[in-house]
Amino acid sequence: MQLQGKIIEKILLLIAFSSIFILALITFFIFEEGIPLVWKVGSKAFLFGDKWIPSKALFGIFPMIVSSFWVTCGALLLGIPLGLACTIFLSELTPPSVGTLFRPAIQLLAAIPSVIYGFWGLIVLVPLIRNHLGGPGLSILAGSLVLGFMTLPTIITISEDALKALPSSYKAGALALGATHWQTIWRVLLPAARSGIVASVILGMGRAIGETMAMIMILGNAVKMPTSFLDSARTLTTNIGIEMGYASGDHRQALFATGIVLFFIIMVLNTLAIFLSKRRVR
Amino acid sequence: MSHESKIIIKDFSFYYASVQALQNINFNIPPKEIFTVFGPARSGKTTLLKSMNRLTDLTFGTRYTGAIFLDGMDIYDPKVDLTQLRRRIGMVFDLPTPLPMSIFDNIAYGPKLSGTNRRNRMDEIVEKALRSAVLWEEVKDRLHTSALRLSGGQQQRLCIARVLALEPEVLLLDEPCSGLDPISTASIEETLFKLKKDYTIILVPHNIQQASRVADRAGFFLNGELVEEGPVYQIFTKPKDKRTEDYVTGRFG
Amino acid sequence: MIINRTRYLTQGVAKILIWLGALLTIGVMLLILFQILKEGLPVLHLHFFLESPKEMGREGGILSTIVGTAVLTVVAIVVGAPLGVGTAIFLREYTRESKMSRMIRFGTDCLAGVPSIIFGLFGFVFFVIKLNMGWSILSGGLTVAAMILPTIISTAEESIKAIPYSYREVSHSLGGTKWQTVTRVVLPGALPGIFTGILLSVGRSIGETAAVILTAGSSLVMPTSLFSPVRTMSVHFYILAREGISMEMAYGTGAALILFVLIINVMAQWLINRYIRHRT
Numbered sequence: 001m002q003l004q005g006k007i008i009e010k011i012l013l014l015i016a017f018s019s020i021f022i023l024a025l026i027t028f029f030i031f032e033e034g035i036p037l038v039w040k041v042g043s044k045a046f047l048f049g050d051k052w053i054p055s056k057a058l059f060g061i062f063p064m065i066v067s068s069f070w071v072t073c074g075a076l077l078l079g080i081p082l083g084l085a086c087t088i089f090l091s092e093l094t095p096p097s098v099g100t101l102f103r104p105a106i107q108l109l110a111a112i113p114s115v116i117y118g119f120w121g122l123i124v125l126v127p128l129i130r131n132h133l134g135g136p137g138l139s140i141l142a143g144s145l146v147l148g149f150m151t152l153p154t155i156i157t158i159s160e161d162a163l164k165a166l167p168s169s170y171k172a173g174a175l176a177l178g179a180t181h182w183q184t185i186w187r188v189l190l191p192a193a194r195s196g197i198v199a200s201v202i203l204g205m206g207r208a209i210g211e212t213m214a215m216i217m218i219l220g221n222a223v224k225m226p227t228s229f230l231d232s233a234r235t236l237t238t239n240i241g242i243e244m245g246y247a248s249g250d251h252r253q254a255l256f257a258t259g260i261v262l263f264f265i266i267m268v269l270n271t272l273a274i275f276l277s278k279r280r281v282r
Numbered sequence: 283m284s285h286e287s288k289i290i291i292k293d294f295s296f297y298y299a300s301v302q303a304l305q306n307i308n309f310n311i312p313p314k315e316i317f318t319v320f321g322p323a324r325s326g327k328t329t330l331l332k333s334m335n336r337l338t339d340l341t342f343g344t345r346y347t348g349a350i351f352l353d354g355m356d357i358y359d360p361k362v363d364l365t366q367l368r369r370r371i372g373m374v375f376d377l378p379t380p381l382p383m384s385i386f387d388n389i390a391y392g393p394k395l396s397g398t399n400r401r402n403r404m405d406e407i408v409e410k411a412l413r414s415a416v417l418w419e420e421v422k423d424r425l426h427t428s429a430l431r432l433s434g435g436q437q438q439r440l441c442i443a444r445v446l447a448l449e450p451e452v453l454l455l456d457e458p459c460s461g462l463d464p465i466s467t468a469s470i471e472e473t474l475f476k477l478k479k480d481y482t483i484i485l486v487p488h489n490i491q492q493a494s495r496v497a498d499r500a501g502f503f504l505n506g507e508l509v510e511e512g513p514v515y516q517i518f519t520k521p522k523d524k525r526t527e528d529y530v531t532g533r534f535g
Numbered sequence: 536m537i538i539n540r541t542r543y544l545t546q547g548v549a550k551i552l553i554w555l556g557a558l559l560t561i562g563v564m565l566l567i568l569f570q571i572l573k574e575g576l577p578v579l580h581l582h583f584f585l586e587s588p589k590e591m592g593r594e595g596g597i598l599s600t601i602v603g604t605a606v607l608t609v610v611a612i613v614v615g616a617p618l619g620v621g622t623a624i625f626l627r628e629y630t631r632e633s634k635m636s637r638m639i640r641f642g643t644d645c646l647a648g649v650p651s652i653i654f655g656l657f658g659f660v661f662f663v664i665k666l667n668m669g670w671s672i673l674s675g676g677l678t679v680a681a682m683i684l685p686t687i688i689s690t691a692e693e694s695i696k697a698i699p700y701s702y703r704e705v706s707h708s709l710g711g712t713k714w715q716t717v718t719r720v721v722l723p724g725a726l727p728g729i730f731t732g733i734l735l736s737v738g739r740s741i742g743e744t745a746a747v748i749l750t751a752g753s754s755l756v757m758p759t760s761l762f763s764p765v766r767t768m769s770v771h772f773y774i775l776a777r778e779g780i781s782m783e784m785a786y787g788t789g790a791a792l793i794l795f796v797l798i799i800n801v802m803a804q805w806l807i808n809r810y811i812r813h814r815t
Contacts, residue, residue: 002363008714009629015621019688020642022681026649026657033660085556093553102557104804109564111735111800112793113742115773119789120567122776152560182546203648210650212745217777237652237745244656244749259656263649270648274641337708342631365710373708379701382724391719392709441705448709 030263034256046257052223052234054243054251061258063225067140067233070226071215072208074144075151079204082148083155084190084197090156091163092185110153118214121146126218135230138220144229146214151204158203158277162196163189199276206269210262212237236262288313288452288482289334294348296329298341303329305506306348311499316474316483318497318514320490322529325503327486331454334484335371336364352452365396372445376457376486378437380429385421388429388440392448407447415443416473435466442473452482459488471496490530494518502526568793575790578783584791588755592771593781597788599757603672603765606758607751608740610676611683616733618680619687620722626688627695628717647685654682655749663750670764675751679743683736690735694728695721727810731803738799742792744769768792 038046041059049060086106090099121142130137170192174184190197220232221242234242240255240262247255287310296304304326311317319327332338334350336357350357357367369392381388389408398404408425412418417439421432429440438458445453455474459467467488474483474496487493493500494514501511502525510523521527528534586596622639630636658678668674698721706716722729744767752764753774766774772792775785 005712005714012621012625012629015618016625016639018618018622019646019684020639022684023642023646023649025661026653026681029657029660029665030653033656082556082560085553086560089553089557093550102561104800105561105564107804108797108800109560111738111742111796112564112567113744113769113796115742115744115769115776116567116571116789116793119772119776119785120570124570149560149563180542180546182549183542186549206648207650210648210652212650212652213773217773237650240652240656241745244659256656256660259653263653266648266650266653267645270645273648274644335708337704340704340707365712368708368710375701375704375708377701379705381702381705381720391706395709395711395715395719444705444709 027263030256030259033253034258034260037250037253037257038260040250041254046254047261050225052239054247054254057250059250059254059257061236061239061261063223064234064236064239064258065261067219067226068209068235068237070140070229071143071147071219071233071235072205074140074229075147075208076201076205078145078148079151079155079208080201083152083159083200083204086152086156087159087163087197088185088190091160092181092189106153106156109149114150114211114214115217117146117150118217121214121218129230133230135228136220136232138218138232139230140219140226140233141229142218143215143233143235146218147208147211150211150214151208154204154207155200158200159193159197162193162200162277165196166192195276199273202269202273202276206266206273209235209269210237210266212241216241236265287311288353289484290351290354291330292349292351294333294350295346296326296333296338297345298329299343303506304333307508309501309508309511311482311484313482314478314480315498316478316485316496318485318487318493318500319503320487320493320500321503321509322534324505326506327503328456329506330503331373331456331484331486334452334454335368335373337368337373339364369396369448370450371452371454372448372450373454374438374441374445374456374458376460378434378441378461380432380437380440382430383428384426385429385432385440386425389444389447392444411443411447414446414473414477415439416469416476417443433466435462435469438462438466438470439473442470442477446477450481452484453477455483455485457486457488459492467492490518502529504529571786571789571793575786575788575793578787579790579794583787587757588771588784591780592755592775592784594784597768597771597784597791599755600766600768600771600788601791603751603758604741604767604769606761607672607676607679607747607765607767608737610672610761611679611740612733612736614677615680615683615736616687616729619684619732620691620729622684622688623691623695624717624722627692628713628721643685643688646681649682651682651743651745652749654678655746657681658746658750669762670750670752670754671762672751672758672765673761675747675765675767676761678746678750679740682743682746683739686736686739687729687732690732691725691729694725694732697728698724727806731806731810734799734803734806738796738803741767741795741799742769743767744773748773768795 046059046061048062050062051058051060090102125142125145126137129139129142166189170188171184174188215235216238219238221234222232223234226233236258239258244255289311291307291309294304294307295302319330321327338344381391386408389411390404393407409418412421417436420436432440459470477483485497497514500514500517502509502517504525509525517526518530521530583596584601585598587599588597589595626636626639658674662668662674662677663670702720703716706720747767748770751767753766753770754764755766758765768788769792772785772788775781775788
């Protein structure tokens with residue numbers, strides 16, 4: 001009986017390591033497929049080259065890095081204010097009964113597949129931008145707007161947790177000192193929940209940078225350095241997603257190498273976010 | 283000596299990490315009597331009880347020295363089968379803790395663990411246990427309803443029946459009447475009188491009055507130390523140690 | 536006096552802006568859903584669900600994609616759920632907080648952050664190529680299993696954590712081993728919560744596109760085995776939309792996709808409510 005118990009414990013231990021094991025496998029294989037290309041082309045030429053022409057063996061991903069950066073920043077420009085507004089709305093401005101409707105609605109927002117968002121962006125936003133602001137419509141602007149929306153659930157749920165975790169004495173104390181409700185929120189509660197909110201933004205950023213399908217559908221396919229928000233562009237993710245279907249040999253390896261860069265950026269962001277949200281427990 | 287005493291506790295000390303909960307405890311528990319372990323809060327009473335069925339093993343970072351013998355067998359011997367030990371020494375906790383199942387399933391839980399499965403055998407076991415715990419008449423018509431619907435006193439008697447279904451030799455009762463009304467308390471005390479004919483009972487009482495009402499022998503515990511022990515009437519009327527006298531007369535509590 | 540008025544003016548403006556923001560968020564979401572459902576619901580006749588795509592998706596229905604999605608999701612759950620629940624049981628019942636448990640949690644958190652396209656690359660290299668499974672339901676299902684693992688682990692852990700310690704103590708005191716305690720007391724109580732996590736993962740699996748398109752392929756033929764390539768609903772929707780094959784079919788597929796995801800999420804929400812209310 002005791003031997004059986006020990007065996008079960010060992011099996012569960014192995015199972016528990018599956019997530020680390022999978023993570024290791026992912027890291028290993030992405031690197032195994034991509035690194036040879038980086039060495040062949042040279043890391044500087046790869047990361048900072050601005051021409052991506054597989055047929056001529058040119059594999060510079062700098063435009064993609066810049067585009068990813070632009071789209072994500074644009075998304076955050078929309079996502080942070082709107083996300084904070086919804087968070088404050090949920091936690092401070094409405095009675096709990098509204099929350100029981102609003103919160104599931106936000107969860108629903110998160111559950112909608114990204115291809116649906118992309119489709120809507122394609123059908124509605126892209127023509128709107130093309131007709132009123134010019135350019136091809138398939139643009140960084142369209143991508144940022146949709147992406148900003150998609151990051152809202154992340155920002156809202158984590159920021160709300162951060163606010164909820166604050167001792168109620170903060171709010172009570174501020175109000176007792178004569179602050180208005182808004183002043184309490186803006187000057188006491190939000191700053192106190194700062195690390196949690198920042199963590200939520202960083203996590204949202206990670207989600208944004210990793211988004212692929214919606215971006216493929218609405219960013220266009222321009223493999224050049226973007227000069228305005230109305231330009232079409234390619235991000236690191238869409239680079240992989242668009243060409244993986246037909247790439248082979250060095251070309252395919254270059255896409256894996258793109259994946260390495262993406263993976264690295266997101267790991268850094270996520271580790272930062274995890275670190276920040278652990279710190280918040282202080 | 284060993285067949286005179288059911289349980290012998292010898293030089294037993296117990297530590298939670300670096301905190302010492304029991305200091306060098308030495309005493310014997312005679313069979314088929316009620317031995318009460320009483321004293322102020324945080325004196326190590328619960329620790330002592332939980333050491334006897336090795337429930338303390340569930341907590342990380344605990345240490346012990348000395349030994350506890352059940353019928354001459356060292357219960358901390360590595361060869362001891364914990365499952366068997368906990369069937370021979372059953373425990374009832376201070377808060378009624380019915381499992382979230384039917385009354386029948388609660389009682390059957392212990393026997394099922396050891397593989398007793400046949401239906402009619404189980405029916406017998408459950409009825410016998412409920413009768414011993416004086417609960418059968420009240421629940422015999424609703425055995426398959428949820429145990430959570432019983433009153434506090436009934437739930438506690440359910441917990442006693444649950445333990446009895448395993449046919450143990452020793453019963454450890456840690457403040458079994460706390461949180462119960464006087465009527466339920468009285469019925470449980472009555473049950474204990476019936477039970478001591480067949481079981482060795484170690485009881486942490488809710489208060490001193492209960493201890494003197496119910497027990498045959500008593501041991502006074504203070505800050506992890508066994509101050510003195512002996513027959514109940516002697517401990518409560520002519521205590522040898524001043525500390526015992528102070529506690530029993532209510533000078534501290 | 537003037538200073539006082541400014542404070543309240545600021546507050547008023549801020550509150551109005553916040554309300555606008557919240558309403559805008561819900562509004563846009565409803566707009567998106569409404570648009571697709573409006574155009575797509577009319578397409579959802581019975582034959583849409585019962586016929587497979589014909590003419591590259593220009594006609595017919597989406598049966599093969601529904602079957603493909605369903606089987607792939609089943610594979611993902613059958614593999615992912617035991618691994619996830621097993622991990623949660625280990626973390627909560629067999630260890631205490633230590634370097635090892637912290638490492639496991641860190642690994643799980645990191646896995647949760649990996650974007651789906653990276654999972655797609657991984658699944659392609661590992662399952663499709665190295666393990667020679669080819670583009671198949673199996674490759675796709677195993678990849679999605681890895682993706683849902685963190686969700687299942689965290690919901691399972693929460694559910695297990697909610698079981699009172701006293702139940703475990705009672706089980707042990709009656710002679711139960713750790714494993715018996717887990718299977719007879721802890722897991723049955725934690726089942727609703729675990730099931731909710733599984734349900735949420737099903738929703739995620741249905742909507743997952745990037746990883747699936749790189750591992751399960753895009754064949755419209757009705758799958759015949761786990762090794763058949765398959766096109767899931769979301770992949771079909773994506774291809775229809777991007778290649779401009781048929782707007783009508785795209786709307787229909789999109790509407791079906793939304794409906795399935797909506798139903799699953801509403802079920803999960805209902806379970807959460809019932810489960811939480813049951814606990815308190």
